[in-house]
Amino acid sequence: MAHSVYKYRTGEAYPHCYKYPQAAVTADCVVFSYDCKELKVLLIKRGRDPFKDCWAFPGGFVNPDETVEQGAVRELVEETSLRVEFMEQLKVFSTPDRDPRQRVMTVPFLCLSKNVEAVGGDDAAQASWFPVDKLPALAFDHGQIMEEARKVLKRLLLSDNIARYLMPQTFTMPQLHRLYEQIMGCRLDRRNFARKMNSLGILETQERESGLPSRIASVYSFK
Amino acid sequence: MAHSVYKYRTGEAYPHCYKYPQAAVTADCVVFSYDCKELKVLLIKRGRDPFKDCWAFPGGFVNPDETVEQGAVRELVEETSLRVEFMEQLKVFSTPDRDPRQRVMTVPFLCLSKNVEAVGGDDAAQASWFPVDKLPALAFDHGQIMEEARKVLKRLLLSDNIARYLMPQTFTMPQLHRLYEQIMGCRLDRRNFARKMNSLGILETQERESGLPSRIASVYSFK
DNA sequence: CCAAAAGTGTTAACCCTACACCCATGT
DNA sequence: ACATGGGTGTAGGGTTAACACTTTTGG
Numbered sequence: 232m233a234h235s236v237y238k239y240r241t242g243e244a245y246p247h248c249y250k251y252p253q254a255a256v257t258a259d260c261v262v263f264s265y266d267c268k269e270l271k272v273l274l275i276k277r278g279r280d281p282f283k284d285c286w287a288f289p290g291g292f293v294n295p296d297e298t299v300e301q302g303a304v305r306e307l308v309e310e311t312s313l314r315v316e317f318m319e320q321l322k323v324f325s326t327p328d329r330d331p332r333q334r335v336m337t338v339p340f341l342c343l344s345k346n347v348e349a350v351g352g353d354d355a356a357q358a359s360w361f362p363v364d365k366l367p368a369l370a371f372d373h374g375q376i377m378e379e380a381r382k383v384l385k386r387l388l389l390s391d392n393i394a395r396y397l398m399p400q401t402f403t404m405p406q407l408h409r410l411y412e413q414i415m416g417c418r419l420d421r422r423n424f425a426r427k428m429n430s431l432g433i434l435e436t437q438e439r440e441s442g443l444p445s446r447i448a449s450v451y452s453f454k
Numbered sequence: 455m456a457h458s459v460y461k462y463r464t465g466e467a468y469p470h471c472y473k474y475p476q477a478a479v480t481a482d483c484v485v486f487s488y489d490c491k492e493l494k495v496l497l498i499k500r501g502r503d504p505f506k507d508c509w510a511f512p513g514g515f516v517n518p519d520e521t522v523e524q525g526a527v528r529e530l531v532e533e534t535s536l537r538v539e540f541m542e543q544l545k546v547f548s549t550p551d552r553d554p555r556q557r558v559m560t561v562p563f564l565c566l567s568k569n570v571e572a573v574g575g576d577d578a579a580q581a582s583w584f585p586v587d588k589l590p591a592l593a594f595d596h597g598q599i600m601e602e603a604r605k606v607l608k609r610l611l612l613s614d615n616i617a618r619y620l621m622p623q624t625f626t627m628p629q630l631h632r633l634y635e636q637i638m639g640c641r642l643d644r645r646n647f648a649r650k651m652n653s654l655g656i657l658e659t660q661e662r663e664s665g666l667p668s669r670i671a672s673v674y675s676f677k
Numbered sequence: 678c679c680a681a682a683a684g685t686g687t688t689a690a691c692c693c694t695a696c697a698c699c700c701a702t703g704t
Numbered sequence: 705a706c707a708t709g710g711g712t713g714t715a716g717g718g719t720t721a722a723c724a725c726t727t728t729t730g731g
Contacts, residue, residue, distance in 0.1 A: 252478065252479075252515050252516065252517055252518050253476035253477060253478055253479075254476060254477060254478075254479050254516070254518065255475065255476055255477075256475075256476075256477050256479065256559065292475050293475065293477070293548070294475055295475050295477065295550065295557050296550050297550065298548045298549055298550065299546055299548045299559070300548075320545040320546060322543040323522055323543060323546060323561050325516070325521045325522045325523075325561075326521055327518065327519050327520065327521065334518050336479065336522070338546050338548075403710090404710085404711090405709075405710070420693095420694070420695075420696090421709095421710085421711095422695095422696090422711085422712075422713085423693070423694065423695085425711085425712095426693095427692095427693085430692095446700075446701040446702050446703090446708090446709065446710060446711095447701085447702095447710080448709085448710060448711090449710090449711085626683090627683085627684095628682075628683070643720095643721070643722075643723090644682095644683085644684095645684090645685080645686085645722095645723090646720070646721065646722085648684090648685095649720095650719090650720085653719090670683080670728090670729095671682085671683060671684090672683090672684085
């Protein structure tokens with residue numbers, strides 16, 4: 232690990248700005264998607280050391296002329312050709328030795344995508360979707376990042392109704408219900424859930440075909 | 455602004471770790487306290503450029519061998535001799551030109567302190583508490599950071615009952631009530647508030663003196 | 678004497694929860 | 705036939721919101 236010898240102390244004069252302690256900063260993307268059956272997360276298989284052949288979140292170093300948000304979007308496109316509907320910053324992970332090469336802080340993002348296909352990486356790196364409860368071992372401290380992401384996902388689901396960024400254009404109530412159960416990690420009463428969703432006023436009912444067999448679920452979309 | 459010439463691209467070989475783009479990273483502390491009258495924020499007057507003589511949050515560069523959390527604590531102690539009861543990371547601010555000297559990302563922290571005195575800075579820098587609704591113009595993008603901090607403070611108050619980190623050892627219900635009103639930014643019914651607090655089971659009633667004039671408020675403490 | 682502060686109590690509306698029932702389909 | 709999945713309704717409990725009265729102190 233390449234320690235800098237510079238320590239910043241209040242009051243000392245450091246006329247050269249490059250003498251401030253510097254750190255490499257990466258942006259990682261925890262991308263969730265939902266195929267109306269399972270909640271999934273996008274992982275890529277690392278092509279080189281450290282953690283070669285290990286699974287990790289897509290991401291990479293932030294360039295000097297971009298924000299961490301821009302860096303996250305760019306890296307995600309480069310590695311997986313994916314564009315997401317929603318991004319929210321998670322807390323920084325900065326344990327000094329979390330990357331064996333050198334000090335690398337990471338700014339992780341929780342991302343939500345409707346697209347569950349088309350994740351070809353541009354180079355040799357494999358990219359694929361894993362069900363959230365069947366994840367392989369992850370590189371670096373990405374396991375901790377995953378925990379954090381799931382916590383924030385729960386919070387955002389309840390406070391901001393972010394399901395709209397995961398569901399397809401049209402969907403049925405049971406499909407939406409399954410998503411909520413998987414994110415919340417508990418059972419939710421079917422009927423109370425439907426009533427709640429309808430009362431929120433964020434759903435539109437698609438015209439139900441006049442023939443109305445009760446076994447066929449009604450179709451909804453977000454306003 | 456001192457741009458690095460290095461751009462990281464997927465697939466290129468960079469055998470030397472120092473070739474990764476680097477950034478200076480600071481940790482800033484948005485410290486709230488409450489004197490049982492007003493919600494306050496700690497600011498220091500900057501002793502040098504940029505933004506010399508401007509008010510800003512205490513904070514400074516993170517050392518290579520410490521986490522951003524450790525850096526935040528260290529800088530706060532160095533600049534104000536203050537130790538806080540609670541810290542929560544806010545989102546990173548990373549607009550490339552937010553610091554005119556060079557690219558500097560900042561990781562802000564929301565901090566809660568019971569101490570509303572004793573904020574002598576170690577060097578010439580003045581430090582003092584400002585009522586949250588009477589803030590001076592702030593350096594850098596600290597105005598935006600303040601907005602973010604107030605949003606998160608609201609959220610944490612409702613979800614995690616963080617009032618315990620701001621209130622003194624013992625306090626009255628009206629004092630606690632005022633704090634909630636100031637953080638939430640709206641009126642809260644006195645009686646409903648007291649009932650809610652008591653029902654949460656997080657308060658202890660101190661023995662009320664047997665002489666019980668109704669004008670004297672009862673004294674509480676957190677469990 | 679009156680305004681302001683603090684304590685106490687009641688009511689109705691709303692929301693959430695836990696259920697029971699019906700219908701249609703596929704095996 | 706029956707298990708399954710989907711739609712609809714109801715009854716009870718808890719929480720919240722709105723609101724009135726009393727007492728005491730300070731000016």
